[in-house]
Amino acid sequence: MTDSTSLAQRNKRLIVKLFSAIAVMFCFGFALVPLYDVFCEVTGINGRNVVRSSQASVLIDKSRIVRLEFTTSISPGMPWHFKPMTKYIDVHPGENKVVRFSAFNPTSSQIIGQAIPSVSPGPASLYLNKTECFCFDQQALNAGENVEMGLVFFISPDIPKHIKTMTLSYTLFNVTDSVATQEIAALF
Amino acid sequence: MNTASATQDEHEIEHDHKPKGLMRWVLTTNHKDIGSLYLMFSFLMFLVGGAMAMVIRAELYQPGLQIVEPNFFNQMTTVHGLIMVFGAVMPAFTGLANWLIPMMIGAPDMALPRMNNWSFWILPMAFSILLASLFMEGGGPNFGWTFYAPLSTTYSPDSTALFVFAVHIMGISSILGAINVVVTIVNMRAPGMTYMKMPLFVWTWLITAFLLIAVMPVLAATVTMVLTDKYFGTSFFAAAGGGDPVLFQHIFWFFGHPEVYIMILPSFGIISAIIPAFSRKKLFGYSSMVYATASIALLSFLVWAHHMFTTGMPVAAELFFMYCTMLISVPTGVKVFNWVATMWRGSLTFETPMLFAIAFIVLFTIGGFSGLMLAITPVDFQYHDTYFVVAHFHYVLVTGAIFSIMAACYYWLPKWTGHMYDERLGKMHFWASVISVNVLFFPMHFLGLAGMPRRVPDYALQFADFNQLVSIGGFAFGLSQLIFLVVLIKCARGGKKAPAKPWEGSEGLEWNMPSPAPYHSHTTPPEIK
Structure with missing residues (x-):
């Protein structure tokens, strides 16, 4: 009889361990989200984590030139016209530059947009410093409104020698609906 | 139960308080009943998923759109994949585990019989939900069984919540099944049955169960994120809200790659039982088989991104995943060489289980080799998302996992039913299957290399001839499985009486029990030599 109770106890102990392993792995699935962000931020792998810089650069490396190309795309469900006003720009690392993007809302209602940057090659994103960017905030355009949106940036002087060209791409998303939901949620 | 050992049977009958009719199956906590339920359910799902494959192949019989709408075609590829993975292969292995593990380790039943009943009976619910979603307005899941975001979030049909809940329930079922297997193997072994004396089927299932416990919760987390992204405005995978669709692929394949080993490791155990039995030799390299299985399981956590070479990963990461993937061929090679070495100079006979095992x-x-080709990063850019991938994973899942399940059915049927199956029909089933399956899947390699993308209802004209051939092979393979159905029904209803040990060279505790195996397995622990 002692044998069978000890079997029940052993079963119970093992089941508790296995269920806790399952709970841990379920949480691990969600923990992968912040882990992924941290990993990308450290390594610059997916080109999303452009550096947000609070002060302008002072050191300029006149000996080198890096070409920065600009491209834009519109996600489905976003009716705006969105274009870079400069196709590319050649800069010395450390030099502060301003480029402009034009956006136009051809519809008859207000639409809120959010631009998401991506840099290619990915690791180059670690050296692109933005001091001001329209992508830091959501942009609201009234019906028929046309705006020029600015981007102030510099490329860190410690950028590796082999990076001679990099591309900064913006995808524009329509976030009107989700903003509306958040505003309604904020009322309560 | 009119078996040879009458005294033991009378003793057994006293303990059987099973209700009659349908309620016997609904309320059962017996490992053999539940094993049979799992196996019957998985065969039913195999036929349902197979019927969907027939729709796919009928549409692809010639270029252009003939039979179904593209959206319905996508639903067919998606649900075919989901049903075959979660409804056919995984429950079949759980069914085999239920039937065999207690008999093999000298236990009377599974450790947690009531949970066992639940883990089976929630499965039909999950698949009813999934299949019902096909009839909803807007259709069922159409984003591929891998449900990549944003296909499954932004662009998915309204029925996606049903898909998510169905996957949750399937996951819970496999997790409960896995817990039962672990507890049974760890705590219920007969005295003297040390870990290194366990049959390899038990070993491979123990390792599989740990894989299930590790990754099924991650799948649950993934589908939960898809659910909240689609319906509750979160942005795990939506770039506009700060998420990343590539993250979905990382999380999914962190589950997905161990999942493919979940679907093949128990096969290794089955083949390691059948090859020695019909070679009349001991398995070559038992302990190396155990270590090889364990290393495959560990490596499976380090290779997930080889599914994602074209997402723009840095070269260093691509190389890491490429080398890790290739490393897996070492323990897998150990296994293949061990099986061949077991057959070397054995006195081989070629009954149906052995034929399936050799096939x-x-x-x-072959599936392993095409996997190695896919592992090579630079060429993967050509093969990615083509029929080459389809050919690869059908070689490892159909002629791998499913052939091993069929081999297992033929091998243990005499023990389960007490009757010998019809050997002539069995051989017919084997030859029809093995020829048609190669006509079905081998030309897909060439289609893929020539650039035919997967998951398309229509294709360029130059692929027409090979697709016709593939479809003919597909219909033939589908029809061949009806022979299997006949064999199973015939064997369950009667046939030549099977002795306790119908295969001369087989080893293991299950063969010491009469055929059919008594309702309760080893009620007194057997002696282990």
């Missing part, structure tokens, strides 16, 4: 070794190895 497994040859054809699974």
Whole structure:
């Protein structure tokens, strides 16, 4: 009889361990989200984590030139016209530059947009410093409104020698609906 | 139960308080009943998923759109994949585990019989939900069984919540099944049955169960994120809200790659039982088989991104995943060589289980080699998302996992039913299957290399001839499985009486029990030599 109770106890102990392993792995699935962000931020792998810089650069490396190309795309469900006003720009690392993007809302209602940057090659994103960017905030355009949106940036002087060209791409998303939901949620 | 050992049977009958009719199956906590339920359910799902494959192949019989709408075609590829993975292969292995593990380790039943009943009976619910979603307005899931975001979030049909809940329930079922297997193997072994004396089927299932416990919760987390992204405005995978669709692929394949080993490791255990039995030799390299299985399981956590070479990963990461993937061929090679070495100079006979086992070794190895080709990063850019990938994973899953399940059914049927199956029909089933399956899947390699993308209802004209051939092979393979159905029904209803040990060379505790195996397995622990 002692044998069978000890079997029940052993079963119970093992089941508790296995269920806790399952709970841990379920949480691990969600923990992968912040882990992924941290990993990308450290390594610059997916080109999303452009550096947000609070002060302008002072050191300029006149000996080198890096070409920065600009491209834009519109996600489905976003009716705006969105274009870079400069196709590319050649800069010395450390030099502060301003480029402009034009956006136009051809519809008859207000639409809120959010631009998401991506840099290619990915690791180059670690050296692109933005001091001001329209992508830091959501942009609201009234019906028929046309705006020029600015981007102030510099490329860190410690950028590796082999990076001679990099591309900064913006995808524009329509976030009107989700903003509306958040505003309604904020009322309560 | 009119078996040879009458005294033991009378003793057994006293303990059987099973209700009659349908309620016997609904309320059962017996490992053999539940094993049979799992196996019957998985065969039903195999036929349902197979019927969907027939729709796919009928549409692809010639270029252009003939039979179904593209959206319905996508639903067919998606649900075919989901049903075959979660409804056919995984429950079949759980069914085999239920039937065999207690008999093999000298236990009277599974450790947690009531949970066992639940883990089976929630499965039909999950698949009813999934299949019902096909009839909803807007259709069922159409984003591929891998449900990549944003296909499954932004662009998915309204029925996606049903898909998510169905996957949750399937996951819970496999997790409960896995817990039961672990507890049974760890705590219920007969005295003297040390870990290194366990049959390899038990070993491979123990390792599989740990894989299930590790990754099924991650799948649950993934589908939960898809659910909240679609319906509750979160942005795990939506770039506009700060998420990343590539993250979905990382999380999914962190589950997905161990999942493919979940679907093949128990096969290794089955083949390691059948090859020695019909070679009349001991398995070559038992302990190396155990270590090889364990290393495959560990490596499976380090290779997930080889599914994602074209997402723009840095070269260093691509190389890491490429080398890790190739490393897996070492323990897998150990297994294949051990099976071949077991057959070397054995006195071989070629009954149906052995035929399926040998076909497994040859054809699974072909699937392994095409996997190695896919692992090579630079060429993967050509193969990615083509029919080459389809050919690869059908070689490892159909001629791998499913052939091993069929081999297992033929091998243990005499023990389960007490009757010998019809050997002539069995051989017919084997030859029809092995020929048609190669006509079905081998030309897909060339289609893929020539650039035919997967998951398309229509294709360029130059692929027409090979697709016709593939479809003919597909219909033939589908029809061949009806022979299997006949064999199973015939064997369950009667046939030549099977002795306790119908295969001369087989080893293991299950063969010491009469055929059919008594309702309760070893009620007194057997002696282990």
